[in-house]
Amino acid sequence: MDLKDQDWLYEQERVDSVTGKIAARKGTLEADVGLVRGDVVELRKDFWDEVRVNFSSSDDLGETSTSLRQQSQVLSERERAHLQASETLKKLRLLEKSPYFGRIDFTEEGQEGTEQIYLGIASFLDDDQETFLVYDWRAPVSSLYYDGAPGPAAYQTPSGEIGGMMELKRQFVIRDAQIKVMFDTGVTIGDELLQQVLSHSSDNQMKSIVATIQKEQNAVIRNDKSRMLVVQGAAGSGKTSAALQRVAYLLYKYRETLKADQVLLFSPNPMFNSYVSTVLPELGEENMLQTTFQAYLEHRIGREFDLEDVFSQMESMLKSEEGPWLRVKRASIAYKSSTQFLDAIRSYKDDLEHAGMKFKPIRFKGRLIVSEETMREKFYSYDSAIRLANRVDLMRDWLLKELAQFAKNERQAPWVDEQIELLDPDEYQKAYTRIRRKQAAKKQDTFDDHERERSLLAKMVVNEWLKPVRKWIKRMRFIDVKSMYETLLTDKDLFLSVSGGKGLPEEWEAMGEHALELIHAGKLAYEDVTPYLYLQDLLKGFQINSVIRHVFIDEVQDYSPFQLEYVKRIFPRARMTALGDLNQGIYAHTDVLGGSLESLKQLYGAEDTEVISLTRSYRSTLEIVEFTRGMMPGGESIIPFNRHGEKPIVQLADSREALHRSIVEDIRSLNARGYEHTAIICKTAEECEQVYAALKDELPMKRIAKTTPQFVTGTLVIPSYLAKGVEFDAVVIYDASQEVYRRESERKLFYTACTRAMHQLHLYSLGQPCRFIRDVDPSKYMLQS
Numbered sequence: 001m002d003l004k005d006q007d008w009l010y011e012q013e014r015v016d017s018v019t020g021k022i023a024a025r026k027g028t029l030e031a032d033v034g035l036v037r038g039d040v041v042e043l044r045k046d047f048w049d050e051v052r053v054n055f056s057s058s059d060d061l062g063e064t065s066t067s068l069r070q071q072s073q074v075l076s077e078r079e080r081a082h083l084q085a086s087e088t089l090k091k092l093r094l095l096e097k098s099p100y101f102g103r104i105d106f107t108e109e110g111q112e113g114t115e116q117i118y119l120g121i122a123s124f125l126d127d128d129q130e131t132f133l134v135y136d137w138r139a140p141v142s143s144l145y146y147d148g149a150p151g152p153a154a155y156q157t158p159s160g161e162i163g164g165m166m167e168l169k170r171q172f173v174i175r176d177a178q179i180k181v182m183f184d185t186g187v188t189i190g191d192e193l194l195q196q197v198l199s200h201s202s203d204n205q206m207k208s209i210v211a212t213i214q215k216e217q218n219a220v221i222r223n224d225k226s227r228m229l230v231v232q233g234a235a236g237s238g239k240t241s242a243a244l245q246r247v248a249y250l251l252y253k254y255r256e257t258l259k260a261d262q263v264l265l266f267s268p269n270p271m272f273n274s275y276v277s278t279v280l281p282e283l284g285e286e287n288m289l290q291t292t293f294q295a296y297l298e299h300r301i302g303r304e305f306d307l308e309d310v311f312s313q314m315e316s317m318l319k320s321e322e323g324p325w326l327r328v329k330r331a332s333i334a335y336k337s338s339t340q341f342l343d344a345i346r347s348y349k350d351d352l353e354h355a356g357m358k359f360k361p362i363r364f365k366g367r368l369i370v371s372e373e374t375m376r377e378k379f380y381s382y383d384s385a386i387r388l389a390n391r392v393d394l395m396r397d398w399l400l401k402e403l404a405q406f407a408k409n410e411r412q413a414p415w416v417d418e419q420i421e422l423l424d425p426d427e428y429q430k431a432y433t434r435i436r437r438k439q440a441a442k443k444q445d446t447f448d449d450h451e452r453e454r455s456l457l458a459k460m461v462v463n464e465w466l467k468p469v470r471k472w473i474k475r476m477r478f479i480d481v482k483s484m485y486e487t488l489l490t491d492k493d494l495f496l497s498v499s500g501g502k503g504l505p506e507e508w509e510a511m512g513e514h515a516l517e518l519i520h521a522g523k524l525a526y527e528d529v530t531p532y533l534y535l536q537d538l539l540k541g542f543q544i545n546s547v548i549r550h551v552f553i554d555e556v557q558d559y560s561p562f563q564l565e566y567v568k569r570i571f572p573r574a575r576m577t578a579l580g581d582l583n584q585g586i587y588a589h590t591d592v593l594g595g596s597l598e599s600l601k602q603l604y605g606a607e608d609t610e611v612i613s614l615t616r617s618y619r620s621t622l623e624i625v626e627f628t629r630g631m632m633p634g635g636e637s638i639i640p641f642n643r644h645g646e647k648p649i650v651q652l653a654d655s656r657e658a659l660h661r662s663i664v665e666d667i668r669s670l671n672a673r674g675y676e677h678t679a680i681i682c683k684t685a686e687e688c689e690q691v692y693a694a695l696k697d698e699l700p701m702k703r704i705a706k707t708t709p710q711f712v713t714g715t716l717v718i719p720s721y722l723a724k725g726v727e728f729d730a731v732v733i734y735d736a737s738q739e740v741y742r743r744e745s746e747r748k749l750f751y752t753a754c755t756r757a758m759h760q761l762h763l764y765s766l767g768q769p770c771r772f773i774r775d776v777d778p779s780k781y782m783l784q785s
């Protein structure tokens with residue numbers, strides 16, 4: 001038996017022994033969990049039997065409350081024990097199949113002996129409760145595995161750095177307690193293992209990368225010093241993967257204080273939420289909260305306006321011909337995404353402290369209760385030292401009082417009598433009971449006084465009718481944000497004064513008209529939504545969320561500086577992790593970041609910001625990366641991972657029928673070769689519809705739209721801008737011709753679409769290929785006609 005076989009034997013025996021212990025622990029815990037669950041069920045069922053309830057005297061009342069408190073304490077202690085045991089059980093079940101994936105042998109400086117450290121997704125202690133049979137991958141010592149190679153090495157602990165010598169680094173793939181793969185690695189974490197992982201075909205969900213985290217990714221995962229962490233990385237460099245591992249790391253490191261529902265991820269689209277949703281559970285952690293920025297906007301002002309979303313904005317811009325509309329739209333997007341516009345709105349609000357507030361009059365049945373004029377006078381009669389949002393609060397309270405007075409007077413109005421007559425028996429009965437209850441409480445006579453009856457019924461009727469007005473006031477709808485936003489966009493003198501004229505585009509007037517037209521139709525353009533919300537919050541108060549401690553923004557290049565400022569403002573207690581790739585900045589407002597994610601440093605200031613760059617691309621084969629990077633200026637800095645495949649194919653077609661025929665054959669052949677998760681990427685949703693209609697009878701396929709909630713497998717037809725963040729075994733670009741991708745501004749969109757491919761990239765072109773392909777060195781692809 002050679003040394004290798006001996007090692008293998010030794011390691012398999014250890015796996016057997018550890019999994020045996022895990023199984024035994026699991027068995028005991030399952031029994032315990034069953035018992036505790038039984039306790040909880042019993043306690044809940046018998047809760048009131050165990051509480052001594054007696055309300056007769058104040059002493060009895062005190063005793064009842066103590067007994068109640070004791071009983072709920074017992075219950076919640078048992079519930080906590082049950083939860084904890086269930087969580088441990090969940091981890092043991094994961095460990096049982098694959099107890100660990102790595103081993104390092106480390107001799108600590110000044111210490112005798114070498115420790116064998118095995119790394120898995122959770123820690124597992126021997127029966128002595130002291131010896132670590134498996135270390136959690138997030139434990140301080142585990143970073144040796146990710147950061148160092150055999151030789152001198154060190155790791156950080158809360159009490160300082162620990163140095164020593166790493167004697168061995170070994171990697172395993174263990175499935176169902178059997179070692180499938182094992183090798184010792186030299187310089188970097190096994191390219192071999194990574195090769196294996198990356199050459200698998202994709203499934204419909206992102207996977208955890210815990211066994212093969214790379215050094216630079218580890219820096220992203222473990223960074224917890226800065227308030228703001230910016231990760232800029234090439235397509236497929238593992239930004240999203242590292243971010244999810246980072247969530248798991250933070251939940252582990254701060255387990256006493258941080259819970260999964262205090263971490264929020266902003267995803268690029270609803271489908272992406274489902275795409276990444278299995279990573280944390282795979283690591284035995286709960287999922288963080290996930291949303292999209294659009295969903296947040298809808299939640300805030302979706303009831304007032306029909307909001308344009310970023311995808312509709314994109315679709316309409318991609319479909320439009322060059323002309324005045326597109327010019328104005330671009331100018332509007334660029335300006336309204338900037339912090340200059342944000343500053344202008346802020347300064348407008350400062351002006352409003354002194355004059356210019358607009359209100360909606362309070363009306364009831366067509367009659368004026370409080371006029372706009374009166375409201376304005378009242379508002380500016382408050383001490384100007386009081387903050388504007390607080391003055392709005394005062395105003396609300398005053399209006400509620402005015403309304404109460406109005407209600408009192410209104411009780412005598414003839415319409416009230418009519419309504420009393422119209423009360424149906426049920427309502428009347430309800431009123432009668434309520435009145436009786438009140439009389440009893442006030443120890444009044446019986447319900448015989450006709451006058452009193454009428455007055456009580458009148459009060460009830462008026463209150464009922466005024467309910468919507470009261471609600472309207474409480475929600476501060478009396479502030480006419482819409483009208484003030486309109487004024488800001490159309491009153492040039494005012495705007496020049498609040499903005500100082502800085503960066504004001506030539507198209508300013510046309511921009512205002514465009515926005516107004518939509519607003520009057522009850523709509524809000526995407527570029528106006530956040531600014532509108534910002535103005536509204538400045539006037540009514542921000543809806544601050546202090547619970548969230550970590551905000552993750554994926555695809556941050558798709559956010560405008562304005563939106564990022566807004567996010568920062570509403571999560572004041574959160575740290576931010578922003579992940580982005582400027583080469584994938586596909587929306588019209590993304591140029592605003594000024595060509596560098598460095599500008600994100602301004603958000604929290606350079607002192608509080610750290611930027612980490614990821615340049616190695618793992619998703620695609622070397623051939624695909626060499627092709628895609630060729631279309632981006634500066635693409636040379638993207639380093640492909642050394643995994644080979646076929647060169648991308650550019651296939652020319654001379655008719656649409658021929659194009660469709662070739663694509664159908666191609667997908668069938670890709671499927672037959674095991675590439676099941678394939679995507680036909682079209683430029684727009686409109687193109688997707690046409691392709692779907694033409695090919696659906698030939699090929700089983702699913703059409704993805706902006707509202708598709710679930711990421712699915714099989715052959716998808718998907719618009720380019722929705723393919724963000726996800727990946728496929730094979731990508732077919734439906735029509736990469738010059739005719740379709742005509743504008744320079746579509747380069748990043750095209751690049752993003754191509755970089756979704758893991759193993760195969762086939763581009764079809766009806767006529768001449770677009771210039772982005774022609775920019776690539778022809779030796780990097782195969783041209784077929």
Ligand SMILES: Nc1ncnc2c1ncn2[C@@H]1O[C@H](COP(=O)(O)OP(=O)(O)OP(=O)(O)O)[C@@H](O)[C@H]1O
Pocket residue numbers: 194197198207209212213214217233234235236237238239240241242581584618619724725726727755
């Ligand atoms: N260290 C790693 N080990 C194994 N796989 C990895 C590693 N890093 C990245 N990958 C894989 O590379 C692919 C791309 O990763 P991911 O989607 O996180 O990249 P990204 O930078 O967010 O990409 P993009 O910006 O293009 O959407 C995924 O399949 C991921 O599992």
